[in-house]
Amino acid sequence: MDSITDKAEQLRHKISQAEKELQDLRMQLEELESTTRNLNTNQQLGSTSESAHPTDTIPEWKWPLSEEEYSRYGRQLILPTVGINGQLHLKSAAVLIVGAGGLGCPAAAYLAGAGVGTLGVVDGDTVEVSNLHRQIAHSTQRVGMMKVDSLIEYCRGLNPVVSYVAHREHLTPQNSEAIVSEYDLVLDCTDHPTSRYLISDICVLLRKPLVSASALRTDGQLIVLNSPPTAQGSTEGGPCYRCIFPKPPPAESVVSCGEGGILGPVVGVMGVLQALEAIKLIVTGVGKDSNSTPKDPIAPSLLLFSATSTTPFRSIRMRSRRPNCFACSTGSTLTLKELRAGSLDYVQFCGVAKPVDVLKPEERVSAKEYNDILTKQPDKDHLLLDVREKEHFEIASIPGAINVPFSTIQTRSKTSTDDDSLASEYIPKSLSAHAPIYVICRVGNDSQLVTKRLKEIGLDANGERFVGDIEGGMLAWKRHVDQTMPFT
Known part of the structure; x- marks a missing residue:
C-alpha cells in the first residue's frame, strides 16, 4: 500500500x-x-497608407x-x-x-x-x-x-x-x-x-x-x-x-x-x-x-x-x-x-527558530504504530487526546479520541497551580492508572508541548505509564493510515 x-x-x-x-x-x-500580431498590424497599416494615400501621413497623436x-x-x-x-x-x-x-x-x-x-x-x-x-x-x-x-x-x-x-x-x-x-x-x-x-x-x-x-x-x-x-x-x-x-x-x-x-x-x-x-x-x-x-x-x-x-x-x-x-x-x-x-x-x-522538538524518540509513536494498537489490540485500555481546536476536530477525527483543545490547555496551565485539578480535566476517571496516554495534533508540534506538560504534572507516574505523542499528527495519519480522511 x-x-x-x-x-x-x-x-x-x-x-x-x-x-x-x-x-x-x-x-x-x-x-x-502577440509580438507577431503587432508587427503584422504595423506592416499592414504602413502598406495600406502608402498605397491608398502615398502622400498622406498618419496624424501625430498629441x-x-x-x-x-x-x-x-x-x-x-x-x-x-x-x-x-x-x-x-x-x-x-x-x-x-x-x-x-x-x-x-x-x-x-x-x-x-x-x-x-x-x-x-x-x-x-x-x-x-x-x-x-x-x-x-x-x-x-x-x-x-x-x-x-x-x-x-x-x-x-x-x-x-x-x-x-x-x-x-x-x-x-x-x-x-x-x-x-x-x-x-x-x-x-x-x-x-x-x-x-x-x-x-x-x-x-x-x-x-x-x-x-x-x-x-x-x-x-x-x-x-x-x-x-x-x-x-x-x-x-x-x-x-x-x-x-x-x-x-x-x-x-x-x-x-x-x-x-x-x-x-x-x-x-x-x-x-x-x-x-x-x-x-x-x-x-x-x-x-x-x-x-x-x-x-x-x-x-x-x-x-x-x-x-x-x-x-x-x-x-x-x-x-x-x-x-x-x-x-x-x-x-x-x-x-x-x-x-x-x-x-x-x-x-521573532522567536520562530525551528519546529517544535522537545520529545525523545522513545516518547513518540508513529501513526502506523498507533493504528496497530487500534486494529490488533482493540480492547487495550488507553487514552487518545486530540488537542486540535474544536473546529478541526469536528471535521474529522480518529475513533475514540477525546478533544481537549490546545488553547484550553494553555489557558488552564497558566491559571492553575493545582496539578491534580489540572489532570482531572484531561483524564477520565474510568481510565486505569497505568493505561498509556497518546496525544495527537494537526502536524505534531502542539502534541509535543502537551505531552511534556502532562509529564510535568505527573501523569506518567514516574515512568510507569507511557505518555507520548503521535509523530506527524493528523497529517501523518492521513498519509500513512487513512487517505480518505479530510485534512485542513
Missing part, C-alpha cells in the same frame, strides 16, 4: 511539473504571437495617454481626485507586491486595473488547492504553478498595458535591496512577523512608503507606514512597523491561516483596501516622475476590521515615529550593509 501511495505521489508531482512547464510554454507562445488608455481608464479619469495628472502619476509609478496570496491577489488586480506603470510581484510559493477559496487570482487549472506567474497571468488578462515583473523567490535580507530599490511603493501582503519586520526595515532604508495589512479568521488590520518616507532620524517621516510594534508577538501566539482559519472575503477586503491606499498615495505624488510628497500628509492610523461586529470598521490614531525606534530614529544602527551581511536574524528576533 505504501509503495502504491508513494508512486501516486510521484505521479502527481510529475503531472504538476509537466503542467507548469506547459503553462510556461503557453505564456512564451502567447508573447511571441495627447499624454494612448487612445486605449483613455477608453480603459475613462471612469476614473473623470474623478476630481484622479484626473489626467493622477492617471499620469499612476502610469509612471512602479509598485511592488510582496506576497501573491489572499492579500496580494485583490491588491494586484485593482492596481493593474487602475493602470500602474509597473507591477512587481514577489513570492516563492506554488498554488495549492487550499489557497483557492480566498486567493481569487489563482485557479484550479493553475494548481502547482508558481503563484507569481499565476497572479501575473490573471492581471495581464485584466490589463495587458501594464508592465509586469516576476520575482520568483521569497524576500530575504540578501535580495531585498536589489528588488525593492526598483519600485516607488511597497505593499506588504505577507502573513508572518518575520516578513513584516524585514519589509519595513528595507522600506525605511530605501525611503519607500509601505502599505501593510493582515487578516486572520474574521478580522483584519491595515496601516500605511513610512509615509512620508523621510530619512532615518527625521521627525517629519511617518512611523515604521517597528514604531508601532517594537517587539514581535510571542512565538506561541502566532497563529497561521492553516491553524486559525480565514474567511475569504475578509482577506479580500483588506487586500482591496491596500490597493485603495496605494492609489491614493500615488495620485497625490508618489511616483518616478514626482519628487514631492503630499503637503499635508494624513496622520497615521490603524484601521481595524471585524466581519462579525455591528461596526465592522474602527480607526485608531497612531503616534508618529518613536524617538528610540531601532529602524528609523536618530540613533538607529540599521544600515543596508548590515542587512546585506545577514547580521539581522529576523527568525531569531
